[in-house]
Amino acid sequence: MATGGYSRGPVKVVIINTQYVETDATSFKSVVQKLTGKDSDTSGPKAQRNRHDKGGTERSFLMRDLSFKEFDRLLREMPPINDLWAE
Amino acid sequence: MKHRRFAFQTRSQVDILDDGYRWRKYGEKSVKNNKFPRSYYRCSYRGCNVKKQIQRHSKDEEIVVTTYEGTHSHPVEKTSESFEQILRNHHIYSLTL
Numbered sequence: 001m002a003t004g005g006y007s008r009g010p011v012k013v014v015i016i017n018t019q020y021v022e023t024d025a026t027s028f029k030s031v032v033q034k035l036t037g038k039d040s041d042t043s044g045p046k047a048q049r050n051r052h053d054k055g056g057t058e059r060s061f062l063m064r065d066l067s068f069k070e071f072d073r074l075l076r077e078m079p080p081i082n083d084l085w086a087e
Numbered sequence: 088m089k090h091r092r093f094a095f096q097t098r099s100q101v102d103i104l105d106d107g108y109r110w111r112k113y114g115e116k117s118v119k120n121n122k123f124p125r126s127y128y129r130c131s132y133r134g135c136n137v138k139k140q141i142q143r144h145s146k147d148e149e150i151v152v153t154t155y156e157g158t159h160s161h162p163v164e165k166t167s168e169s170f171e172q173i174l175r176n177h178h179i180y181s182l183t184l
Contacts, residue, residue: 015089016091017089017090018154019091019092019094021095022096023096023097025097025098026176028106028153029105029106029107032107032155036137036158037159037162037163038161038162039162074170
């Protein structure tokens with residue numbers, strides 16, 4: 001190679017920010033969807049306000065996005081209790 | 088250009104945790120200081136470029152590290168999650184109240 005620089009265009013710099021998240025296996029799915037899903041707020045979960053927050057404090061991520069209508073439907077469609085807890 | 092990644096650490100015997108999305112594996116390679124290989128996946132939804140890597144933690148084998156990069160361009164597919172599964176989640180939710 002000859003001395004002197006060779007032009008290769010502007011240098012591209014990529015900054016990768018890795019945020020570490022600890023979850024248990026049960027809440028894994030909902031937290032992943034919260035952070036990487038289509039509607040995820042790019043400023044992170046803390047900045048998000050719960051859409052269905054009726055003035056209560058923020059709780060776990062589980063079931064957060066289930067509207068009351070859907071929850072009503074779930075309860076109405078529930079099978080008999082005995083079937084649920086069968087061994 | 089900034090990329091955001093989320094590295095999830097989860098205590099689990101299962102390597103592939105269900106996150107509600109569908110993935111296609113495109114690579115695997117061995118990693119220094121770790122007897123487990125790292126697997127690479129891409130979201131299989133057309134046009135979506137989210138990627139994830141799955142790997143056992145180098146210092147604690149019981150922990151699986153799932154690292155996501157990107158945001159999905161599509162909603163989660165409404166699979167027929169069994170009612171028992173939903174109730175089980177709710178049961179755990181109500182325990183946190």
